Amino acid sequence: MKSYSYSKIRLWEECELKFCAHELLGLKPDSLFDFDPKMQLGSLIHNYFEKFYKSQIQTSLFRQGVISLPEWQEEFRQEWDKLSQKLFIPSKDIQKALEERGLVSLKNFYEREKQKDFKLPIYLEGRFQVDLGQFKLGGRIDRVDREEDGSLTVIDYKISDQVQTCLQADADQQLTLYYLACKQSLSREAPKRLALYYPIQDEIVYTTRTDDDVHELLEKILNMDLEILERGCNSDKYNTSPAEWKCRSCGFKEQCPEHKFMHDLSLPNKADIESKVEEFLSLKKQIAPLEESLEGLKSEIKEYMKDNQLKKIGACSLKPIQGDIYDPIKSWDFIRKLEDGYQYVKSLNKSLIDEHWDNFEPEQKDILKAAKIRKPVVYHLRVDN
Ligand code: SF4
Structure with a gap:
């Protein structure tokens, strides 16, 4: 049966290809x-x-x-x-x-x-394994303490330069996994608190977890497991997520398509294409200020034409176009976050709202009813040749 640990989950989130290389293909990283x-x-x-x-x-x-x-x-x-x-x-x-x-x-x-x-402590480097039927979750908890009031505290040591904020600790998936492990495997008792201890700074950040947090995490792991099941060991199906901080220390750089050009000496005409890339970048740099001036001029002309209701000045024409069509369900999260939600609702497409009408909450329906639904007009400056 498959077994996942927090480090495997983190590896998956960091870079799917790195996960595939390490966990599925068993390649040894440099x-x-x-x-x-x-x-x-x-x-x-x-x-x-x-x-x-x-x-x-x-x-x-x-x-x-x-x-x-x-x-x-x-x-x-x-x-x-x-x-x-x-x-x-x-x-x-x-x-x-x-x-x-x-x-x-x-x-x-x-x-x-x-x-x-x-x-x-009541547990030191406590090993755990939670059997969830489809897979197991395993790992090791640095320490579990029994407090004066009889409750349990899970402690994870963090040797790092930066101390997490309380918000970050609340979202820390490793601690959610430890909560589950403590409750279902180690002590068969839910810990009241979970803590990150930073000895360099001598700081401790406390947080708590509930079963809802555990469900959320398990759903994520379940999805990850299904994705892996579907893609198998086919490395082409795993996405790369390049970023300087990850790739710098990645032991699979040499095999990774993102870095293949740097490492594969057998690629044909490497020097030739490299000089073309350099030329491309240098030309791009040269035209950047021109592109910026063009954009500036464009918006000034556009504003002038709109203010004075002009459709054409020389080769420049102002074209009205319809705005984007939004899916109201997907857009709803944005609506809630925007201060001026009503204004945004105006840009939603009426037929899509009608189609999803039954899925809206009463409060959402009120907002939608109150909003005047129409597509926005976006003016576009076109230059005739
Ligand atoms: S080099 Fe970067 S993108 Fe490639 S596998 Fe490693 S982490 Fe992923």
Whole structure:
């Protein structure tokens, strides 16, 4: 049975082709992650947080008390020293700055835990698997705490430069998945709160989830699953979503059609077509100011003709054309968002509104009835040759 994790869902949303290459065709990416010092530091900090309580549980059998902060930081420093030698870090200063981020994270974590008397979480790196019949959802939750009032809090550690806003945390799909996992797999109990903990900034962002949020997420995953089922392993059927931030670190760049020209040395007449592309771009740059002047002149002439009710000045004619036809159902969301909804309704097509009349809510029907429905007239300046 198929199994999805949050990282697979995120990969699908990031780029379908990348998902296909990695998850369906099983291609091995040319991993850039292995050498990214920031990523590696993040995962080392993450490991240290996990180890903190795991070793705590083991050592408490033999000795009293918690490891001291300087002792813990020293262990981390030595580990980072070993690790950083294997990475490409441009200078000693950057290596030190990264180490400092790690030490600050450990300090913030330690002091926060101390305030709670180092109370053990009820789950650490808790593995889960939720069987949904058609597929399974699996993953690992950093931590689940039992609070004083008896409720549960799910905590996800985030080692990153930017702290999410509350709104972003409310929409975080990973936390929705963790809510479901905690309720149906780990503790069989719904968590009251879910939290993102940022140790570098020592900030914590809380959010909550309901079963409705879970349904919404499951619907999304179900659609994704159906799409995959329909397209199979045929990579031609998966869309690319190129963007600098994604493609830069993508391990499938060399196979990706978006970047094929850069990597495929066997393509014919590469140099020739490359110089044509450069020429095209340079000409485009040269005519850009001309196009801008033309547009400026066009609108000035058009305004003058409309104000003075002229149909023709020399070779320029003002042509009235009908506006676009909108589907009122699809347009409804826009109508609600616009301050001047009535004005927008005027641009809807009457026959389409009639066709969908039964689908409108009473409130929507009132607005539509009150609006004068007709197609707008858009004036277009035409130049005769
Ligand atoms: S290079 Fe960019 S567009 Fe191509 S597969 Fe990777 S992320 Fe997708």
